[in-house]
Amino acid sequence: xxxxxxxxxxxxxxxxxxxxxxxxxxxxxxxxxxxxxxxxxxxxxxxxxxxxxxxxxxxxxxxxxxxxxxxxxxxxxxxxxxxxxxxxxxxxxxxxxxxxxxxxxxxxxxxxxxxxxxxxxxxxxxxxxxxxxxxxxxxxxxxxxxxxxxxxxxxxxxxxxxxxxxxxxxxxxxxxxxxxxxxxxxxxxxxxxxxxxxxxxxxxxxxxxxxxxxxxxxxxxxxxxxxxxxxxxxxxxxxxxxxxxxxxxxxxxxxxxxxxxxxxxxxxxxxxxxxxxxxxxxxxxxxxxxxxxxxxxxxxxxxxxxxxxxxxxxxxxxxxxxxxxxxxxxxxxxxxxxxxxxxxxxxxxxxxxxxxxxxxxxxxxxxxxxxxxxxxxxxxxxxxxxxxxxxxxxxxxxxxxxxxxxxxxxxxxxxxxxxx
Ligand SMILES: [Zn+2]
Numbered sequence: 292x293x294x295x296x297x298x299x300x301x302x303x304x305x306x307x308x309x310x311x312x313x314x315x316x317x318x319x320x321x322x323x324x325x326x327x328x329x330x331x332x333x334x335x336x337x338x339x340x341x342x343x344x345x346x347x348x349x350x351x352x353x354x355x356x357x358x359x360x361x362x363x364x365x366x367x368x369x370x371x372x373x374x375x376x377x378x379x380x381x382x383x384x385x386x387x388x389x390x391x392x393x394x395x396x397x398x399x400x401x402x403x404x405x406x407x408x409x410x411x412x413x414x415x416x417x418x419x420x421x422x423x424x425x426x427x428x429x430x431x432x433x434x435x436x437x438x439x440x441x442x443x444x445x446x447x448x449x450x451x452x453x454x455x456x457x458x459x460x461x462x463x464x465x466x467x468x469x470x471x472x473x474x475x476x477x478x479x480x481x482x483x484x485x486x487x488x489x490x491x492x493x494x495x496x497x498x499x500x501x502x503x504x505x506x507x508x509x510x511x512x513x514x515x516x517x518x519x520x521x522x523x524x525x526x527x528x529x530x531x532x533x534x535x536x537x538x539x540x541x542x543x544x545x546x547x548x549x550x551x552x553x554x555x556x557x558x559x560x561x562x563x564x565x566x567x568x569x570x571x572x573x574x575x576x577x578x579x580x581x582x583x584x585x586x587x588x589x590x591x592x593x594x595x596x597x598x599x600x601x602x603x604x605x606x607x608x609x610x611x612x613x614x615x616x617x618x619x620x621x622x623x624x625x626x627x628x629x630x631x632x633x634x635x636x637x638x639x640x641x642x643x644x645x646x647x648x649x650x651x652x653x654x655x656x657x658x659x660x661x662x663x664x665x666x667x668x669x670x671x672x673x674x675x676x677x678x679x680x681x682x683x684x685x686x687x688x689x690x691x692x693x694x695x696x697x698x699x700x701x702x703x704x705x706x707x708x709x710x711x
Pocket of ligand 1: 650651680
């Protein structure tokens, strides 16, 4: 607390004044996140001497004070501004915090990291001239940091593709630049700094063996050969993909089949892809795995020597269940599969990829949600980060992460990390 007082006020009077004016954080802390969440403060005064009541915020931080917890409420002041007697200097609207004996709540929105202060006080006038008192609340705003570990298949750009021209523009550094900028954006992002590391995807696939231990196929989890898009078996290219299952060999011993193939993309990621690409020296990083495609071989006739593998329609997903072991959690994005999901132009594909990566990372830090506009971990929305993918925007420039999403982010609860 900082106060000034004239010589003709004795200690008892000063004590009384301090008790009669207050500025306090409603949650009892003075350290806030520099994200778009709104932080509430109480103002109170029942000082009965003739005075001006003054609310101000210094210029050391980039922030706004609002009359309510959303940007639809009245903007009271921005950094460096002052309101006297409840009259907003921004738009002239009278707010009620100057009323004697009344407690008012105001909301702070911090737009960038920094240290600053909010002050509330009175300046005596007329007979009380010279009596001043100011209660100051220091605010130390910081932005939380999310660490991301990306395992990326080498050579994605050069892979054969049904959409080679779009894929040729792929560059993970460029895509992550968009993701990082979006997440830190104080107006539309989620208020996080992201630091990421990448390495080449190392995938130790296992040979497929029969019940006698004889090797039937040396690279069970990789298919290198013909691939086709869903519903178009006649249009094939020579490509590759992670083989989720090979229905030709379903007649294998069931245990061998089950150990070798998994019956869904999520199970494949949980049991094979994510654990095998985890780096033990990055226990605090959430996991993102970038692969080419996930495919499956549909033909049941084992005599087909050169089967065409179907590119499955699951190009981006995340595993983040509360009961799922951390090593089975993470996000998977099929980069080549994404390029081929529609006839994207190169910019559309990159925009789409940036949104998808930010969205899947969002799943890892927001985790399970339902109700209050959430339907099965997605928002009933077309322009938020966690919008349902069917109605999703074309890119991050169309996204405005809202407070419902931001309020759900808790880095102490993120998925796929070993140490919180
Ligand atoms: Zn999703």
